[in-house]
Amino acid sequence: MTTQRLSPWVGAPVLCAVLIFGAATASAQDIGTLNPEPLPPLTKPPGPGTSANALFARKTTPSAGPARSIGFYSRGCIAGAVALPINGETWQVMRVSRNRYYGHPDLIKFIEQLAGKGMTTGWHGLLIGDMSQPRGGPLLAGHASHQVGLDVDIWFTPMPKRELTRQQREEMMATMVVAADRKEVDPKVWRPAHIALIKAAAEDPRVNRVFVNPVIKKALCRDVGDDRAWLAKVQPWLGHDWHFHIRLDCPSDSPDCEPQPPRPEGDGCHNKETDRWPSNPLLEHSNPHAGPKMSKLPAACWDVLNAP
DSSP states (O other), X not given: OOBOOSOTTSOHHHHHHHHHTTXXXXXXXXXXXXXXXXXXXXXXXXXTTSBHHHHHHTOOSOOSSSOEEXXXXXXXXXXXXXXXXXXXXXXXXXXXXXXXXXXXXXXXXXXXXXXXXXXXXXXXXXXXXXXXXXXXXXXXXXXXXXXXXXXXXXXXXXXXXXXXXXXXXXXOOOBOOBOTTSSSBOTTTOOHHHHHHHXXXXXXXXXXXXXXXXXXXXXXXXXXTTOOGGGGGEEEOTTOSSEEEEEEOOOTTOTTBOOOOOOOSSOSSSSSGGGSOOOOTTTOOOOOTTOOBGGGSOTHHHHHHHOO
C-alpha cells in the first residue's frame, strides 16, 4: 500500500508541485506535523490592514453564542463553532495539534452520520483531517478555504481498529490513491469502498461539493455504472490524492453565509475540467501565508474575534 510521504501540513500548491515533479521524498520530520511555534504576542492593537490569519490563529476557543457561518468559504469566519470530539466510535481526528477540528453544528452532525454510513459500505471508520479553526477565518498554512466551519477533509485511509496515540495522529501518513505517474488511480490501493464512501457523501442533500483529484474523478466516471446523478457534485481539484474534501451548503441559520455558485448540469464526466488546473480564486486551495487582510473579511468577523 502506498502512503503519502508529504505531511498534510503542507499547502496544496506545494504538495501538488512536489508530487507532479516526482520529488515526494520529504518525511514528517522534514516538514513538521507537530504543533508550530506559538505566535508572538501582538505589539499593538490590530487594524484593518492586519493579516487575518495571524489573528484567527491566536484564538484557541470558539466564540460564545449561537452558531453562524459568516462570509464565503475562502473569506469568512464562524461564530459559536462546535468541536468534533477527537474520538468517536466510527472516527478519529488527525493532526490534533493544529486545533482545526471545529465547525458549524451541521458539519459535526454530517461527519457523525457519514461515519456511520461508511461502516455499512465497507469503510470501517473515518480519519478526519482539517475542518476549521475555533473561530474559522484564514489559516496560516494549508488551505484558502475551511474558513466558515462547513469544510472537512476525509483521509483515504480507513480508521485503524485501535485508538491512535497523539504522536501517531501527528506522524502517520495518509494513503495515496493516485499512481506514481499521476495518470490513473493506483490499482493496488483503489477499492470499491473508496467509491462507496465518496458516493455516500455526495448523495447527502447538505453537501454542495466533493473535491477529489482529477484522476479520481476520471476513475469514478469510469467505474460507477448507471447510478451517476451524484457525480455532479464531485469536482476535480489537484492535490486531493490522499483525501477528499467535503463542503456543505450554507445553513439556514446563517443569513450572512455566502453560497457557493452551482455546479454545471450533468455528471461532469464529458467536459474538460478533469484535464485542467481550476482557475477560480474563490475556491482555490492555496497557501495563504500573506493574507487576506481583516479589511477583506466581513465586518462581522471583527465581532467574532473580539467576542468572549
